[in-house]
Amino acid sequence: MHELPHAHGGPPLAARLRVAPEDFVVEEILGYEADGAGEHALLWVEKRGANTDWVARELARFAGVPPLAVGYAGLKDRHAVTRQAFSVQLAGRPDPDWSAFPHAEAKVLAAARHGRKLKRGALRGNRFVLTLREVRGGRAAAEAVLERIAARGVPNYFGEQRFGRGGGNVEQARAMFAGRRVDRDRRAFLLSAARSHIFNEVLAARVERDAWDRPLDGEIWSLAGSRSWFGPEPFGDALAARLAQGDIHPSGPLWGRGEPPATAEAGGLERAVAAANDDLARGLADARMDQERRPLRLLPKGLRWRWPADDVLELAFELPAGAYATVVVREVAEPDAA
Numbered sequence: 253m254h255e256l257p258h259a260h261g262g263p264p265l266a267a268r269l270r271v272a273p274e275d276f277v278v279e280e281i282l283g284y285e286a287d288g289a290g291e292h293a294l295l296w297v298e299k300r301g302a303n304t305d306w307v308a309r310e311l312a313r314f315a316g317v318p319p320l321a322v323g324y325a326g327l328k329d330r331h332a333v334t335r336q337a338f339s340v341q342l343a344g345r346p347d348p349d350w351s352a353f354p355h356a357e358a359k360v361l362a363a364a365r366h367g368r369k370l371k372r373g374a375l376r377g378n379r380f381v382l383t384l385r386e387v388r389g390g391r392a393a394a395e396a397v398l399e400r401i402a403a404r405g406v407p408n409y410f411g412e413q414r415f416g417r418g419g420g421n422v423e424q425a426r427a428m429f430a431g432r433r434v435d436r437d438r439r440a441f442l443l444s445a446a447r448s449h450i451f452n453e454v455l456a457a458r459v460e461r462d463a464w465d466r467p468l469d470g471e472i473w474s475l476a477g478s479r480s481w482f483g484p485e486p487f488g489d490a491l492a493a494r495l496a497q498g499d500i501h502p503s504g505p506l507w508g509r510g511e512p513p514a515t516a517e518a519g520g521l522e523r524a525v526a527a528a529n530d531d532l533a534r535g536l537a538d539a540r541m542d543q544e545r546r547p548l549r550l551l552p553k554g555l556r557w558r559w560p561a562d563d564v565l566e567l568a569f570e571l572p573a574g575a576y577a578t579v580v581v582r583e584v585a586e587p588d589a590a
Contacts, residue, residue, distance in 0.1 A: 256407075256409055256452060256455075256456050256459075257456055257459045257460050258459070258582070258583055259404075259406055259407050259459050259464060259465075259583060260397045260400050260401065260404075260406075260583050261397070263389075263397070263582060263583060263584055263585050263586045264389045264390050264393035264394050264396075264397060264584070265384070265387055265388065265389035265390075265393075265394050265565070265584055265585040265586070266387070266388045266389060266585060266586045266587075266588040267384035267385065267386060267387040267388070267389075267565065267585040267586075267587070267588055268384065268385045268386045268587070268588050269382065269383075269384055269385075269581065269585075269587060270331050270332070271383075271385045271386075273300050273301050273331055273332050273333050274300075274333050274383070275382065275383040275384075275385065276329065276331065276332035276333070276380075276382055276383075276577075277332065277333045277334070277380065277381040277382070278328055278329070278332055278333075278334040278335070278336075278378050278379070278380055278577075279334070279335040279336075279378065279379040279380075280325060280326065280328075280334075280335065280336045280337055280375055280377075280378055281375070281376045281377040281378060281379060281570065282325065282337055282374070282375060282376060283375075283376035283377075285364075286364035286365065286366040287365075287366055287367050288364060288365055288366075289365050289366075289367060290365050290366050290367030290368070291341055291342055291343040291344070291365075291367075292323075292339045292340065292341050292342065292365065292366045292367065292368060292369055292370075293315075293339065293340045293342055293347050293350075293363050293364070293365060293366070294337060294338075294339050294363070294364050294365070294366035294370065295311070295337065295338045295339070295340065295350065295360050295362070295363050296335065296336075296337055296360070296361045296362040296363070297311075297335070297336060297337070297338055297358055297359070297360055297361065298333065298334070298335045298358065298359055298361055299328070299333070299334055299336070299357055299358040300332075300333045300357055300358075301330060301331065301357055302330060302355075302357035302358055303327075303328075303329075303330040304324055304326075304327045304328050304336070305327075307338070307357075307358050308322040308324055308338060309322075310353075310355055310358070311338055311340055311353070312340070314348060314353055314354070315340050315342065315345075315348055316345075316348075317340060317341060317342065321340060321341035321342075322338060322339065322340050322341075323338065323339040323341075323369040323370035323371060323372075324336065324337065324338045324339070324370055324372070325337060325370055325371070325372060325373065325374045325375040325573075326372065326373070326375050326378075326573065329413075335361070337370055338370065339366060339368075339369050339370035341369060347363060347365075350363045373573065375573040376477075376572070376573060377553075377570055377571055377572045377573050377575075378570065378571055378573070378577075379568075379569075379570050380567070380568065380569055380570070380571065380577045381566065381567070381568045382566070382567045382568075382577060382581060383560075383564065383565075383566050383567075384564065384565040384566075384567070384581070384585055385563065385564055386563055386588065387563045387564060387565050387585070388563070388588070389585075391559070394565070394584055394585075395557070397583060397584050398555065398557055398567075398584060401552065401555060401580065401583060401584070402552070402555045404465060405465060405549045405550050405551040405552065406549075406550050406552070406579055406580055406583050407455050407456075407458075407459050407464045407548065407549070407550070407579065408455065408501075408546065408547050408548055408549055408550035408575060408579065409452050409455055409456075409576070409579045410448035410451060410452055410576065411576030411577075411578045411579055412578065413576070413578075414444065414445055414448045415445055415448065415449070416445070421441065421442060421445035422445055422446065422449045422532075424442055424445075425442040425443070425445050425446040425449075425532060425535065426446075426531055426532065426535075428442050428535070429446075429531055429532065429534070429535030429538075430531070443536065443539055443541060446507075446532040446535060446536055447506045447507050447508075447536060447541065449529065449532060450505065450507045450525060450526060450529055450532060450533065450536075451504050451505060451506060451507075451546055453525045453528070453529065454504040454505060454521065454522050454525045455504050455548050457521055457525060458502075458504070458521070458548060463502075464502065464548045464549060465495075465501075465502065465548070465549040466495075466502065467487050467491075467495075467502050467518070468502070468516070468517040468518040468521070469484075469515075469516035469517040469518065470484045470514050470515035470516030470517055470518040470519045470520075471483055471484055471487070471502055471503075471514065471518050472484060472502075472503045472512075472513050472514045472518070472545055473491070473500045473501070473502065473503060474500065474501045474502075474503040474545055474546065474547040474548075475499070475500060476498055476499055476500060476501060476547070476572075477572065479544070479545075481503055481513075481545040483513070483514075484513070484514065484515050484516070484518070498551050501547035501548060501549040502518075502547070502548045502549060503545040503546060503547055503548060504522070504545070504546055504547075504548050505522050505526075505543060505544075505545065505546075506541075506543070506544040506545065506546055507526060507532070507533050507536045507537075507541070507543065508536055508537060508540075508541035508542045508543045508544065509536075509537040509538075509540060509541065509542065509543070510537075510542075510543050511543075512526075512543055513543065513545075546574075550571065550572075550575050550579065550580070552569035552570065552571060552580055553569060553570040553571070554568070554569055554570055555567070555568070555569040555580075556568045556569070565584075565585070567580070567581065567584075
């Protein structure tokens with residue numbers, strides 16, 4: 253992530269993030285309420301210093317059901333305080349006393365009955381409250397960048413989590429495509445890392461052209477809040493208004509088999525990046541992944557900031573599902589491990 257270009261001139265601050273789990277607070281936005289009936293318990297759980305899979309297994313153990321009976325919408329970072337939904341299938345069984353869940357790292361805040369299992373991806377977005385500590389740099393310059401982010405957004409890069417320590421997942425994907433055997437779950441993860449790498453490279457090239465939030469000829473448009481896309485078509489007043497309103501975004505490829513739909517300048521750039529990563533592009537096509545699209549622009553909703561102390565900056569915002577809070581932070585502050 254450090255070598256990917258910035259959209260707003262580079263971060264004016266250096267700071268430490270995640271000094272404590274409370275410095276990274278995430279709350280899921282499901283977009284719906286429990287329907288009040290059914291064989292699933294829909295739980296609202298707060299966890300601290302625990303990963304999502306572990307909480308799911310412990311909920312299954314506590315309820316006396318197999319692990320497959322527990323569902324959740326998305327994985328959440330271990331080094332954080334997160335509030336997220338889980339579902340537990342209790343066919344023909346009463347709810348246990350969720351208040352007695354015996355782990356200090358997680359507590360059930362609320363429970364209601366629901367008719368369906370919570371499935372991966374069934375998430376509208378996430379709310380974040382992030383605290384940066386030991387902040388060094390110019391406050392006025394940082395607030396100017398934050399004003400630009402609020403108005404214009406940030407490049408919608410995939411975050412470091414997708415690529416593993418030192419970006420090693422991409423090299424593992426190359427090795428897998430070259431013939432190394434991996435188990436099924438790891439294979440899916442490495443396919444995702446390969447697609448994410450190509451997408452980030454396309455987005456980086458567009459940031460360098462200052463074209464990550466405006467169209468190139470041959471653009472494909474992503475519809476905000478969905479996986480749908482359309483184009484190419486001539487860029488006129490109607491599309492310009494929708495772009496300004498945040499209803500549509502320029503898009504980049506999630507690589508797969510077949511030709512990407514972008515044409516002209518946009519398509520040529522995407523094909524050039526794929527050619528420079530030919531082993532990944534061919535591997536994804538051979539794995540029968542379909543061509544899909546992801547927005548190039550990320551618009552944080554309700555961005556707010558305050559300074560609880562001279563060297564502490566708190567940021568709060570909402571992001572759609574699949575977006576990374578760290579790509580917002582990186583435009584403002586360089587991580588400082590000191």
